[in-house]
Amino acid sequence: xxxxxxxxxxxxxxxxxxxxxxxxxxxxxxxxxEGALAVLELLNSxxxxxxxxxxxxxxxxxxxxxxxxxxxxxxxxxxxxxFPSIETLLFRLNVELTRANxxxxxxxxxxxxxMGQVIALAQGHGVNPLSVKTxxxxxxxxxxxxxxxxxxxxxxxxxxxxxxxxxxxxxxxxHYSRRLGAFQGVIVNAEVAEExxxxxxxxx
Amino acid sequence: xxxxxxxxxxxxAIEEVAPRTKRFRLQAVDSSHLPQFAGGAHITVxxxxxxxxxxxxxxxSGSPQDRVGYEITVLRAADxxxxxxxxxxxxxxxxxxxxxxxxxxxxxxALGRRHVLLAGGIGITPFMPITEQLIDLSQKFELHYAMRxxxxxxxxxxxxxxxGHRLHVYRSDLRERINLESLLEGQPLGTHLYVCGxxxxxxxxxxxxxxxxxxxxxxxxxxxAGPPPxxxxxxxxxxxxxxxxxxxxxxxxxxxxxxxxxxxxLCRGGACGQCEIPVIKADGELLHYDHFLSxxxxxxxxxxxxCVSRFKGRELVxxx
Numbered sequence: 001x002x003x004x005x006x007x008x009x010x011x012x013x014x015x016x017x018x019x020x021x022x023x024x025x026x027x028x029x030x031x032x033x034e035g036a037l038a039v040l041e042l043l044n045s046x047x048x049x050x051x052x053x054x055x056x057x058x059x060x061x062x063x064x065x066x067x068x069x070x071x072x073x074x075x076x077x078x079x080x081x082x083f084p085s086i087e088t089l090l091f092r093l094n095v096e097l098t099r100a101n102x103x104x105x106x107x108x109x110x111x112x113x114x115m116g117q118v119i120a121l122a123q124g125h126g127v128n129p130l131s132v133k134t135x136x137x138x139x140x141x142x143x144x145x146x147x148x149x150x151x152x153x154x155x156x157x158x159x160x161x162x163x164x165x166x167x168x169x170x171x172x173x174x175h176y177s178r179r180l181g182a183f184q185g186v187i188v189n190a191e192v193a194e195e196x197x198x199x200x201x202x203x204x
Numbered sequence: 205x206x207x208x209x210x211x212x213x214x215x216x217a218i219e220e221v222a223p224r225t226k227r228f229r230l231q232a233v234d235s236s237h238l239p240q241f242a243g244g245a246h247i248t249v250x251x252x253x254x255x256x257x258x259x260x261x262x263x264x265s266g267s268p269q270d271r272v273g274y275e276i277t278v279l280r281a282a283d284x285x286x287x288x289x290x291x292x293x294x295x296x297x298x299x300x301x302x303x304x305x306x307x308x309x310x311x312x313x314a315l316g317r318r319h320v321l322l323a324g325g326i327g328i329t330p331f332m333p334i335t336e337q338l339i340d341l342s343q344k345f346e347l348h349y350a351m352r353x354x355x356x357x358x359x360x361x362x363x364x365x366x367x368g369h370r371l372h373v374y375r376s377d378l379r380e381r382i383n384l385e386s387l388l389e390g391q392p393l394g395t396h397l398y399v400c401g402x403x404x405x406x407x408x409x410x411x412x413x414x415x416x417x418x419x420x421x422x423x424x425x426x427x428x429a430g431p432p433p434x435x436x437x438x439x440x441x442x443x444x445x446x447x448x449x450x451x452x453x454x455x456x457x458x459x460x461x462x463x464x465x466x467x468x469x470l471c472r473g474g475a476c477g478q479c480e481i482p483v484i485k486a487d488g489e490l491l492h493y494d495h496f497l498s499x500x501x502x503x504x505x506x507x508x509x510x511c512v513s514r515f516k517g518r519e520l521v522x523x524x
């Protein structure tokens with residue numbers, strides 16, 4: 001399993017791992033792809049009372065063929081909801097957060113781009129990013145925003161990528177925006193636009 | 205010890221606002237505007253006839269809009285080490301004192317969607333500017349104010365007219381108690397809790413929050429316990445090669461300042477961590493009174509918070 005290397009940037013979030021928050025009346029768990037395995041471990045470590053307070057929003061993403069969702073559903077009867085995409089999951093999460101009170105606690109696990117979007121949405125509801133329990137699972141792929149046209153790209157695995165919106169070749173920086181839940185992509189060679197260094201596969 | 209960045213102010217009004225509680229208005233000696241502050245900020249005031257050997261923090265209780273004068277509201281403490289006694293009994297109208305610029309360790313969280321304020325007695329002071337600010341910002345909030353009896357704590361009448369139904373008063377002489385769990389239960393997502401008052405109110409609020417699964421990031425508190433007195437002791441500074449005596453009613457920080465070294469400090473209440481100094485040798489016992497160091501850091505004996513903590517033993521050497 002690929003792990004996130006340490007960063008020089010203080011703004012770069014860290015993902016310490018999932019664990020149950022004592023006292024919470026409702027555990028709102030979100031996961032994409034391989035994050036399902038972290039949720040599985042979490043649920044297996046819980047007593048029935050804790051599980052009764054949990055609700056899971058899951059989208060399989062690139063792990064669809066592995067059928068993780070089927071392993072999770074029996075552990076959370078009636079409270080395991082699977083979504084076809086991150087976007088549809090976030091729509092439901094927004095509804096859940098609107099209804100939530102301070103004893104509802106949020107968990108996010110899976111790819112960094114997914115967790116970033118969950119945290120950014122929760123921030124809009126007044127949730128401090130540090131109070132969300134997180135665990136990275138699966139690909140190191142990054143969600144990137146082009147700083148020039150502001151377009152977003154998901155699943156970027158290379159050091160340099162052509163913006164899918166405006167076409168500029170972008171260097172994927174380690175500079176992360178918590179508000180956007182995305183890394184910043186900046187034109188790779190502003191002096192000589194035609195000279196583009198070879199892209200490396202840094203975020204498999 | 206007078207600091208280079210101190211502001212020289214004159215006492216332009218003194219008013220008794222509750223039993224044993226006085227409000228002091230301070231205006232710059234040169235009539236200039238004072239630095240702006242936000243609700244929750246405090247200043248330190250150099251006290252005593254003895255060249256300001258004591259420096260105490262006091263919360264600003266006036267309006268953040270008022271650039272001409274600061275106001276502090278001071279309860280005459282029964283076990284005062286000299287600060288509140290000096291202000292109550294020695295300071296007269298027209299007197300000059302030195303103060304620091306405002307420092308804010310208890311600010312309102314600007315991203316909060318709702319604010320629950322909890323005050324006990326004189327702990328109301330930071331909420332005077334804070335409520336004014338929240339009204340200006342059209343923020344949702346409520347203030348819960350616990351006091352001994354009617355008129356025993358300041359500003360109840362003023363707050364009633366300012367806040368209306370957003371003010372909830374609890375009087376212990378009527379056996380009214382804040383039920384912290386029911387106050388915190390069901391508060392909507394994005395709520396922040398702010399507590400200022402006696403230790404048991406603060407601890408009660410923290411525990412109620414924990415029991416309900418509240419994130420620590422949303423619970424803010426200000427403890428204003430003064431530094432405890434203790435036996436005099438001596439400290440040696442390794443870098444500046446000085447030996448300094450710390451008096452019974454003096455803090456280690458004040459003794460260092462008086463000796464002409466400029467140690468770091470900010471809150472003077474053992475909360476912020478700014479005044480931490482590494483300990484080279486402690487042949488005796490470090491008496492940690494701060495709320496900053498972890499249990500592990502305390503027992504390691506590697507550092508001391510000079511604003512409140514003391515030493516008992518033969519020799520203390522600091523890396524300073």
